[in-house]
Amino acid sequence: MNAVQLERYGEPEQVLVTRDASLKEPGANQVRVRMRAAPINPSDLLTVRGSYGRTAPLPFTPGYEGVGIIDAVGPGLLKHLRGLKPGRRVGVLAVGGGSWQESLVLSARHVVPIPNDIPDEQAASFFVNPATVIVMVRKVLHVRRGDWLLQTAAASALGKMVIRLAKHDRFRTINVVRRQEQVDELRRLGADEVIATDHERVEDRVQKITQGAGVPFALDPVGGAMGGSALQSLGENGRLLVYGTLSGEPIPVEPRWLIAGQKRVEGFWLSEWAREQRVWAMLKLFREIFALMRAGVLVTPVQAKYSLGDIQTAVREAEKVGRTGKILLTIGGE
Numbered sequence: 001m002n003a004v005q006l007e008r009y010g011e012p013e014q015v016l017v018t019r020d021a022s023l024k025e026p027g028a029n030q031v032r033v034r035m036r037a038a039p040i041n042p043s044d045l046l047t048v049r050g051s052y053g054r055t056a057p058l059p060f061t062p063g064y065e066g067v068g069i070i071d072a073v074g075p076g077l078l079k080h081l082r083g084l085k086p087g088r089r090v091g092v093l094a095v096g097g098g099s100w101q102e103s104l105v106l107s108a109r110h111v112v113p114i115p116n117d118i119p120d121e122q123a124a125s126f127f128v129n130p131a132t133v134i135v136m137v138r139k140v141l142h143v144r145r146g147d148w149l150l151q152t153a154a155a156s157a158l159g160k161m162v163i164r165l166a167k168h169d170r171f172r173t174i175n176v177v178r179r180q181e182q183v184d185e186l187r188r189l190g191a192d193e194v195i196a197t198d199h200e201r202v203e204d205r206v207q208k209i210t211q212g213a214g215v216p217f218a219l220d221p222v223g224g225a226m227g228g229s230a231l232q233s234l235g236e237n238g239r240l241l242v243y244g245t246l247s248g249e250p251i252p253v254e255p256r257w258l259i260a261g262q263k264r265v266e267g268f269w270l271s272e273w274a275r276e277q278r279v280w281a282m283l284k285l286f287r288e289i290f291a292l293m294r295a296g297v298l299v300t301p302v303q304a305k306y307s308l309g310d311i312q313t314a315v316r317e318a319e320k321v322g323r324t325g326k327i328l329l330t331i332g333g334e
Helices: 042-049 128-140 157-169 180-189 202-209 224-232 255-259 270-275 279-294 308-318
Strands: 002-006 016-020 030-039 065-073 089-093 103-107 111-113 148-151 172-177 193-196 215-220 234-242 264-267 302-306 326-330
Touching: 002 308, 016 308, 030 089, 042 308, 065 103, 089 103, 128 157, 128 270, 128 279, 148 157, 157 172, 157 180, 172 180, 172 202, 172 224, 180 193, 193 202, 202 224, 215 224, 224 234, 302 308, 308 326
Parallel strands: 148 172, 148 215, 172 193, 215 234, 234 264, 302 326
Antiparallel strands: 002 016, 030 065, 030 103, 030 326, 065 089, 089 111
């Protein structure tokens, strides 16, 4: 079978190759999934560079999620309890990577049956961004109707999901972007306020919007000076949830920013959160995600699709500034 492989860490376009790999048989409580599609996420590219959480032993096949068809099951009770059998379409939670290949063996715990009305291109991205949004907003921060939530990198696919969820759940968003030309797009999507950092200072604008109170909640995947601005925008007892390091720079923290008003900075990593949850909690989360997909809230626009053999072009396109949708690796037919 074909598999994208990483033999040394570095720039994705330079170090990723497509090679032949051996087909594996599932063991106890495992299934083998014939992959159909997998997205290219920022976390995938950070992994390829060796700068995302834990590094994996090389050679390594990237890809943390996707969709496919079960074509073999190993012995064990778990597959019967989950209703998993050959021919079942499933979402793949490749917690250790590996979705960028034609066939993947993984635990039956890490596949989720996909409802028939969810198309492949949405099912392929059903977990990383949608689950991150739902968990951060509803289950960690507990944002309520009418609350203000500030987010940086608001023009990202995940940022746009937050805006749509805000309209659905009726909380208000302040959305930070880098360029003025991104403002109108987010306003059309339903953003309450948009701040372009090439035109104005985040902290000053937040003070005007909130009449000096600051925001109770903020999300930041950037770090660096942008994360510092998010922190300074918090109001009394405000919470900043950091879930990425896109800038590669530390957040500057003055102790008085935290002391005044007893503010908090917390980290969030979806895989760590999921590891602590019981099965019923994860099943409830998946039901929430599928319902919000049907409602048009947690949808993932797709800009382009590439085969595994075009991986260099695919990762190059995935990193282009101003991209309007996800880059998807198509491994099989719809």
